[in-house]
Amino acid sequence: MASLIKCPHCGVRPREEFSVRGDASVVRPSPAASDEEWHRYVHIRENPRGPYREHWQHAAGCRRWLVVHRNNVTHEVYDVMDAATVAKEVAQ
């Protein structure tokens, strides 16, 4: 796992300060969506090899949720953004 994460608020920090929630690409379906869609959203996850976007929380730092774009093979971190910024960009 990538051992140094560049938090957009705090700078370069060790991964021990973060907790990982998981895949950041899943989109919450509408409340009226079918059971299959909800089942897929709640339980089914891809397990990709290579570039991956994940939600990480900087639990011991600024406590913000971040979207970490990293490669789980080479451990290279491409990009780290505040999840609120990402959500705003998606909404636009």
Add this chain to the structure above:
Amino acid sequence: MSLSLQNRHALEGHISGFSSFSNANHLSIVRGVAVISILVQPQRAEDARRALATIAESSARSCGPFEWLIVSETRSADSLLQEAISLDAASVDQSDGRVVMRIAGPDVRRILGKCVAVDLHPDSFAEGYSANLLIARIGANLARLAGDCFEIVVDRSNAVWLFEELVARGREFDLSAGFVG
């Protein structure tokens, strides 16, 4: 039933047995500090940052993009809370829940370097800079007050652990410890 409550510092009893004088490297436990936590809405963060810097006899410690701790040794928590109200901020008195430690001396970076995983070089951790980070595996706020002087604000419940870790890691540098204030 009436309760008789006593205001007792979290490190009372842990610090006895240490020498009463201070060596070159010294860990001071600051008593009677007012600590206020401040949280503002994201759109008001810039205004709040400027306003917090102007609060007299206090210093603002950054805890995140919209969060700060206001620390003052001379002012009361109530008077700081009054100022926070004018900022339209969510503010809570944390004075009884936090312990403030000040570590200073020529080897302070080598001692802290055993506890934190951030770069403490003066160019990187500038004077006046502060941040939440892991110190000896627990979350706390570290601030650089002056050249070789750092201040740690830690949760009361973790204070004994952190104090003992700092003392152990500072032993090779003759770190002394004592209360001030």
